[in-house]
Amino acid sequence: xxxxxxxxxxxxxxxxxxxxxxxxxxxxxxxxxxxxxxxxxxxxxxxxxxxxxxxxxxxxxxxxxxxxxxxxxxxxxxxxxxxxxxxxxxxxxxxxxxxxxxxxxxxxxxxxxxxxxxxxxxxxxxxxxxxxxxxxxxxxxxxxxxxxxxxxxxxxxxxxxxxxxxxxxxxxxxxxxxxxxxxxxxxxxxxxxxxxxxxxxxxxxxxxxxxxxxxxxxxxxxxxxxxxxxxxxxxxxxxxxxxxxxxxxxxxxxxxxxxxxxxxxxxxxxxxxxxxxxxxxxxxxxxxxxxxxxxxxxxxxxxxxxxxxxxxxxxxxxxxxxxxxxxx
DNA sequence: CGCGAGCCATAAACTGGGTT
DNA sequence: AACCCAGTTTATGGCTCGCG
Numbered sequence: 001x002x003x004x005x006x007x008x009x010x011x012x013x014x015x016x017x018x019x020x021x022x023x024x025x026x027x028x029x030x031x032x033x034x035x036x037x038x039x040x041x042x043x044x045x046x047x048x049x050x051x052x053x054x055x056x057x058x059x060x061x062x063x064x065x066x067x068x069x070x071x072x073x074x075x076x077x078x079x080x081x082x083x084x085x086x087x088x089x090x091x092x093x094x095x096x097x098x099x100x101x102x103x104x105x106x107x108x109x110x111x112x113x114x115x116x117x118x119x120x121x122x123x124x125x126x127x128x129x130x131x132x133x134x135x136x137x138x139x140x141x142x143x144x145x146x147x148x149x150x151x152x153x154x155x156x157x158x159x160x161x162x163x164x165x166x167x168x169x170x171x172x173x174x175x176x177x178x179x180x181x182x183x184x185x186x187x188x189x190x191x192x193x194x195x196x197x198x199x200x201x202x203x204x205x206x207x208x209x210x211x212x213x214x215x216x217x218x219x220x221x222x223x224x225x226x227x228x229x230x231x232x233x234x235x236x237x238x239x240x241x242x243x244x245x246x247x248x249x250x251x252x253x254x255x256x257x258x259x260x261x262x263x264x265x266x267x268x269x270x271x272x273x274x275x276x277x278x279x280x281x282x283x284x285x286x287x288x289x290x291x292x293x294x295x296x297x298x299x300x301x302x303x304x305x306x307x308x309x310x311x312x313x314x315x316x317x318x319x320x321x322x323x324x325x326x327x328x
Numbered sequence: 329c330g331c332g333a334g335c336c337a338t339a340a341a342c343t344g345g346g347t348t
Numbered sequence: 349a350a351c352c353c354a355g356t357t358t359a360t361g362g363c364t365c366g367c368g
Contacts, residue, residue: 089340128341131352219340219359268361335364342357348350 061190062232062308072188073233074177075100075165080226081264082164084140090263091222092136094122095129097229099143100162101189105182109169110161120198123213123221134158194304195232196225212282212304220276223263227273228282230262232302239306240299241283255285255300274300 064072079085079100080093098121102111115130122129137143144166146159168178180188192211199210213225235241244258253271260270277283284301 091340125342127343127352132341218342266361272360329368331366331368333364333366335362337362338360340357340359343355345352345354347352 060308061187061194062305063237064187064191064233066237068184068187069233071177071180071184072191073230075180075184075188076230076233077262078177079162079164080230082142084142084164088136088140088142089132089222090226091122091124091128091133092140092142094222094226095133096137096142096162097226098122098192099160100165100178100180101185101192103162103165103185105185108161109166110159112159114158117198121192121196123196123217123225191232192229195228212280216276216280220272223265223269224273224276227259227263227270228277231259231277231283231300232305234258234262235300235302235305237305237309239302239304239309241302243298243300254298258300 076097079096085093085096095118098118099111099113102113103109104111114126115134116126118133119126119129122133124133134143134145138145142163144161144163165178165180168176169180171179173179174181193208194211196211196213196216197208198214199208213221213228216224231241241255241258243254244261253267255274256267256271258270259274260267263270263273274283274285278285281303283303286299286301
């Protein structure tokens, strides 16, 4: 019971402290705090202007309004840093995000999925989902699930609901960070589809293309996906990532520290994620140093976001052209 | 004395075989 | 056919040693 997870926990124990201290409860990060303040007030104004439901223009999900972006960032961060997921692996945390995004208001914030399908979303094999990820989520009371079975008794799917969001949706407070509206859920789903949907053909023949990280599988795949999502949601309309403030490990640099804090892992791991995403042409990291080598002024640009807003980024086009979108 | 490259222990994730 | 388990592979981060 405490076999693999117990070992793993102790292995990550060092970082758990860091996660708890810096990143955990309502972290003082600039983006997080702005959600509680200004944007919440903006959200209040929505019912006033919304008379008849305006049919939503679902444009490029990488072109989010500031309100939507902060709202989705707050939701994703709240979910992945939920106390119940403290110390959980990235596959489990990413799976929770995917299941939240796939929740349908019409079915009481539930969604039906198979381990195989969820595995394609997360970038892991079905066996890992079924034996590690789902049990971990259930054990932590993050995931409620019913197996749906065919008449023959075969398991045909898993009806899932993400408990923290389910509670928030029924808690009566529509401003709760996890009480996402129907539209917000759809936009979040569209966004993660763009980033790492496995890609599939619908029954009617329409195609949901594979996302940018669809072919990134195996070890670290969930970390890369979660990192990209969090960074996209933490960047402005020009694609510049909001870097963390304060002092950081100078050997790793501020971008690595930012990635690490977003993901709740060490700066070293954050640097790895940045390097892998950079290699895929999804972002660029400029680390400029002054002559003395101090005061390194760094910046990170999320190229898909920049492109979506029409910012001419030549390297980005080239990178995108050379096989970033590679459906399997 | 400070920094960087390479090495090593670890565990994450896959693979294949056996079982119900 | 799906599921479970054990073994194997391999990426990963910390540590040590060597160099400037």
